[in-house]
Amino acid sequence: MQPFHPFVQYPFDQQPEQTTTSRYMVSMFNPVELLRQPVTFPFSGRTAKNRFLKSAMSERLATFSNFDPCGRGQPTEELVRLYETWAKGDIGIIVTGNIQIKKDHLEATGNTIIDKDLPSVYLREWTEVARAAKSQGSLVIGQLSHPGRQVSINIQPYPEAPSDVEQPSIGGVLFGQPMPLTKDGIKDIVNRFAYAAFVLHRAGFDGVQLHVAHGYLLSQFLTTTTNMRTDEYGGSLVNRAQIILETIAAIRQAVQSPSFIISVKLNAQDSAPQGLCIEESIMVAKLLEIAGVDFIEVSGGAYEQNIRSSRDKPYTVETREGYFVEYAEILRSNLDLSKVVATGGFQTSQGMADAVLRGAADIIGLARPLTAEPLLVRDILRGEKNRAKGDKFPESPMLRFVASAAQIAEIGNGQDITDFDNAFHVARFIAKMQKEIPAAISEALFS
Structure with a gap:
């Protein structure tokens, strides 16, 4: 049997079996050495300086006007400060929040927008975002998205989608009846994605990520x-x-440009009746590899769901951390070249390294841990920390999303980050949210 060496990057189909002794040897090594390894992408030839990726989150720090769509979507100095801060965290790859490709079809108010119909594409502002995110050697990837039917009726009463299947109301938020896209409409969508990628390339971005998850278009x-x-x-x-x-x-x-990275965020499964299943995701992943996609970030679930893993709970450190790591492993075992990112649910450096050692992922994605601790990756790589900060919230994924959004705004505004590992701060935040947001949404958040 081929001996197992913990820091050799084996192709997945050549992974030697880990014996009890080899697993013990792995535990004796510092997981930081594995996480510090660079990753080179197969099609663009670009190299990330380590195995960490900051996953996309909706920052909502762009300009917005209810009355003038031309006053929407401009990157602000707060957005630049946010990415400058994350850059100091020594993250290998930084993926921006979902940049919308149509000015009147938004996931939320405050989204950034690159729309060929706007009088300006904000090239200077995007160049400044790229400069900030790349200032410490990170690769910067712009996530491009269109919400499809998942746009609040207050923003767009006439959403566009593949078919006229209406999005159910969520927490008091209403959605309009979608209009099925015509073939010309589909071509327009394709061209808008391409145009946004072209603008980001001109601005100095290293690549883009297509959002093919969470129920968006x-x-x-x-x-x-x-x-x-x-x-x-x-x-x-x-x-x-x-x-x-x-x-x-x-x-x-x-x-x-052959060195421009193209990546995809893909649902491993939708966890919904007649939704995408893991077998179909494998087929899609193979098509993406044939198309030259450098990396696939594995996610799951739809807008109205908050699934984590197929067992609906994160793994423990003794087995595996990561909400979707089992799906990432399945997809990775069916790919020859494209790299796989596992995002969500990682808390410890040992759990992160374990996902790589087991062949489940090439790269570890972090999202909410980086709103609480923007320099977490730097601290892990320096050996100063071995786990992310916890929180004292009750079991409410939606509440944690809102809390992370608040922390993003604090970072962007140069304010101290609220410590939600402090029970007093959590109680004060919950009281504030219950007072400020509509009753229907409050019920959805806190029930």
Whole structure:
């Protein structure tokens, strides 16, 4: 049997079996050495300086006007400060929050926007965001997204989607009846993604990530729950994935740079009736690899759900941390070149290294831990910390999302970050939220 060496990067299909002795040897090594390793991407040839990725979160720090769509989506100095702060954390790859490709189809107010119909694409402002995020050697990736049917009726009463399947109300937020995209409409969407990638490339970004998860537009095309089309964009899985493949090809044509990274955030499964299943995700991942996607970030669930793993709970350190790490491992075992990112639920450096050692992921994605501790990765790599800070919140994923959004705003505004590992701060935050937000949303958050 081939001996196991803990710091050799074996191809997945050549992973030697780990014996009890080899697992003990791994435990004797400092996991930091593994996490510190650089990762080179197969198609662009670019190299991330370590195995950490800051995953996308909706910052909502851009300009917004209810009355003038041309006053929406401009990156602000708060957004620049946010990414300058994360850059100091020594993160290998920094992925921005979801940049919207249409000024009147937004995931939320305060989203950044790159829209070819706006009088300005804010090139100077995006250049400043790229400079800030890359200031300490990180690769910076812009996540591009379109919400499809998942846009509040207050922002867009006439959403566009693959089919006319309405998004159910969530926490008092209402959604309009979507209009099925025409073929010309689909081509327009593809061109908008490509145009946004072109702008980011000009601004100095190292690549883009297509948001094909969490029930947004490209994800809506993949699942038969929301895609009931009978043309070439519906029916078979290959047809349902067609808009994604066309978008990747259009980005390559627009950017004209072989070193520009293209990545995808993909649902491993939707955890919904007739939703995308793991077998279909494997097929999509193989298509993405053929299309030259450098890395796939594995996620799961839809807008109205808060799933974590197939067992609906995170792994323990003794087994595995990470909400989607089992799905990441399955996808990675079916790929030859594209790298796999596992994001969500990681708390300790040992748990992160364990995911890599077991062949479940090439890269570890962190999101909310980096709103509480923007310099967490730096501290882990220096050996100063071996776990992320906890919190004292009750079991409410939505409440944690709101708390992270508040921390993002604090970082962007140069304020002290609220310590939610302090029970007093948690109680004060919950009281404030219950007072300030509408009763229907409050009930959804705190129930």
